[in-house]
Amino acid sequence: MTIPLSIKWENKQLILLDQQKLPHEIVYLKVDTIKDVYDAIITLKVRGAPAIGITAAYGLALEAQNYKTHSMKDFLETLKKDATYLGESRPTAVNLVWALKRLLKVVNQVDNVTSAKQLLVEEARKIHKEDEESCRNIGEFALTLLEDKTKVMTICNAGSIATAKYGTALAPFHLGKEHGKKFEVFACETRPVFQGGRLTVWELQQSGVDVTLITDGMAAHTIGAKGIEAIIVGADRIAKNGDTANKIGTLNLAILASVNSIPFYVAAPSSTFDLSIKDGLEIPIEERKAEEITHINGQAIAPVDTKVFNPAFDVTPSKYITAIITEKGIIYPDYVENISTQLVNSIEKGEGQ
Numbered sequence: 554m555t556i557p558l559s560i561k562w563e564n565k566q567l568i569l570l571d572q573q574k575l576p577h578e579i580v581y582l583k584v585d586t587i588k589d590v591y592d593a594i595i596t597l598k599v600r601g602a603p604a605i606g607i608t609a610a611y612g613l614a615l616e617a618q619n620y621k622t623h624s625m626k627d628f629l630e631t632l633k634k635d636a637t638y639l640g641e642s643r644p645t646a647v648n649l650v651w652a653l654k655r656l657l658k659v660v661n662q663v664d665n666v667t668s669a670k671q672l673l674v675e676e677a678r679k680i681h682k683e684d685e686e687s688c689r690n691i692g693e694f695a696l697t698l699l700e701d702k703t704k705v706m707t708i709c710n711a712g713s714i715a716t717a718k719y720g721t722a723l724a725p726f727h728l729g730k731e732h733g734k735k736f737e738v739f740a741c742e743t744r745p746v747f748q749g750g751r752l753t754v755w756e757l758q759q760s761g762v763d764v765t766l767i768t769d770g771m772a773a774h775t776i777g778a779k780g781i782e783a784i785i786v787g788a789d790r791i792a793k794n795g796d797t798a799n800k801i802g803t804l805n806l807a808i809l810a811s812v813n814s815i816p817f818y819v820a821a822p823s824s825t826f827d828l829s830i831k832d833g834l835e836i837p838i839e840e841r842k843a844e845e846i847t848h849i850n851g852q853a854i855a856p857v858d859t860k861v862f863n864p865a866f867d868v869t870p871s872k873y874i875t876a877i878i879t880e881k882g883i884i885y886p887d888y889v890e891n892i893s894t895q896l897v898n899s900i901e902k903g904e905g906q
């Protein structure tokens with residue numbers, strides 16, 4: 554039983570698991586250019602907020618190795634332009650611009666192109682390594698919250714393949730397995746592109762965790778019928794007041810948790826917090842192409858020219874969130890106050906972001 558990985562850095566090469574081919578084919582792609590990285594992100598070959606950030610960091614660092622200039626001014630100008638290009642690949646997951654900003658910042662430490670190129674790769678590797686550590690910590694904290702609970706529902710894939718390793722919402726299940734705890738996970742299939750059915754089910758099966766697949770519309774019934782004790786999800790962007798954007802359908806689960814008086818947990822690293830925005834209204838919501846809804850595997854399931862609305866994310870107001878689990882600890886309401894004291898203070902001390 555193994556926990557699958559989606560991002561590898563081997564012999565100065567970026568290698569990505571093609572998540573579009575899962576679960577039927579396990580294909581790792583060598584990604585060389587910034588355009589390949591942009592395409593991999595936009596076509597969901599790599600997806601999940603932390604994984605998008607790590608991949609973009611490697612993508613920018615790789616592209617910078619090919620800059621021909623010896624002028625630091627020209628180097629920085631091109632780097633900025635490329636960071637803007639990559640940063641526009643997907644709008645909701647803030648980890649993307651967070652990682653790119655880290656790279657743009659680190660090059661200011663040096664005054665020559667050779668050192669800058671080296672530093673960019675080192676920083677990308679650091680972001681990758683730190684994310685694995687963060688996810689492990691998130692998993693351990695989540696296990697303390699889920700101590701007496703075994704039947705847990707989730708949506709989308711906030712797992713190992715959406716991060717460096719372990720995942721956020723799925724981390725307690727992987728670590729629980731290591732610690733000998735048996736969870737029964739209920740995975741919502743996650744229409745329209747089935748991150749739950751294709752990815753979460755596959756990933757948990759790979760690491761030997763008990764997982765049951767349901768369609769998204771079965772969530773309300775399943776909570777009662779199967780005695781779900783908690784819901785845990787990942788996040789793409791968390792505002793200063795705790796409002797959380799995550800995969801479309803997350804808000805439905807949060808409301809169901811509230812109505813059924815079961816805890817609703819959000820698991821995310823500090824790189825997913827956007828402390829520049831007051832609340833969820835300021836989070837940009839990606840809208841994706843109509844074919845994701847009108848077609849399945851290239852096969853039309855709706856009449857030709859059907860009008861479609863396809864938001865990829867929704868925003869869960871913080872009032873529905875029982876706790877936010879980060880690598881630095883568990884944050885409870887009042888979020889406006891506690892995010893600021895627990896997260897902002899540790900960031901100001903230089904412990905992240």
Ligand code: MRU
Binds near residue numbers: 600603786801
């Ligand atoms: O569109 P996706 O598959 O990138 O959406 C991913 C999610 O919504 C995840 O829950 C989130 O990014 C957290 S991944 C640890």
